[in-house]
Amino acid sequence: MKRASLLVLIMGLLLFVLGGLEAQEVNQEAYDNLITHYAARNNFTAGTISRGDIEKILTAGLRAPSASNRQPWHFTVVQNRDLSGRIVPNMPEGNILIVISASGDGKTNAREILDCGLATENIYLAAQSLGYGSRIYTGPMDTINNRFKTELGLPSGHSAVALVRVGRVEKIDATSAASSRKNLNDMVTYK
Ligand SMILES: Cc1cc2nc3c(=O)[nH]c(=O)nc-3n(C[C@H](O)[C@H](O)[C@H](O)COP(=O)(O)O)c2cc1C
Structure with a gap:
């Protein structure tokens, strides 16, 4: 018992x-x-993003891990449509760009670029968790760094590393919207 x-x-x-x-x-x-998640493109629509949501998205960027916790990034929020439209054309009203920059020429400092990449991913995913669409761009970095640093007011000595476009989206099926990914078995080695 x-x-x-x-x-x-x-x-x-x-x-x-x-x-x-x-x-x-x-x-x-x-x-x-x-x-x-998926990278929105054709389904971005017009509509505002509240200041509160922008700050939530940026806070997720700020919470990214970084080497020695240096947090080397700066975030520039571009709401002005004239300026944003010259960086990424044909954006509907209300879409914003968040430019992630760090000190250096944007090419040589691998550690800072990795840190900024992590912040970029956090921003990209946070926007989608709040119901917005988002897409990462590195294509416009040369244009930004050669022509728009002053107009964007990037901190002195900074270069843009990536930007995240955020906007309202027409709902589409996320599974079919995302591009296919490689097969796990082809990409992983266990030892
Ligand atoms: C580092 C990086 C740079 C990117 N640059 C661009 C870009 O310049 N222009 C663009 O249209 N998409 C860009 N993308 C979006 C990718 O093409 C997209 O995330 C990828 O094709 C996966 O698509 P999916 O999320 O819909 O599956 C970039 C994505 C990453 C992660």
Whole structure:
């Protein structure tokens, strides 16, 4: 009888501990956001983005990890349509550009570029978690760094590394909207 009670007690404790672990470790929504994002393009629509949402998106950028926690980035939010339209043409009213910059010429400092890449990804994903569309661009970096640094007011000595376009979107099926990815078995080696 004593032995049976002990067994029940141990099983109860085990269930309690395992149940607790599951609650702590599984964040399905966060994982789904990593798997279901896609780079919006033709489905961007007009419509405003509130200042509160812009700040939430930027806060996610700010929370990115960086080497030695140096946080080398600066974020420039371009809401002026005349200026943004000269960097990425044909943007609907209300779409914004967030330019991620760091000190250097934008090419040589691999560590800062990686840090900025992580902030860029956080911004890109945060925008989509809040229901907006987003797309990362590096194509316009030469144009920005050669012609628009002053007009954008980039911090002295900074060069743009990437930008994220954020805007309202017409809802489309995220699974079919995303481009296909390579096969996991072809891209991974276990040793
Ligand atoms: C570093 C980086 C640079 C990119 N630059 C551009 C760009 O200059 N122009 C553009 O249209 N898309 C650009 N993209 C978007 C990619 O083409 C897009 O994320 C990729 O094709 C995957 O598409 P999907 O998310 O819809 O599956 C860039 C993406 C990344 C990550």
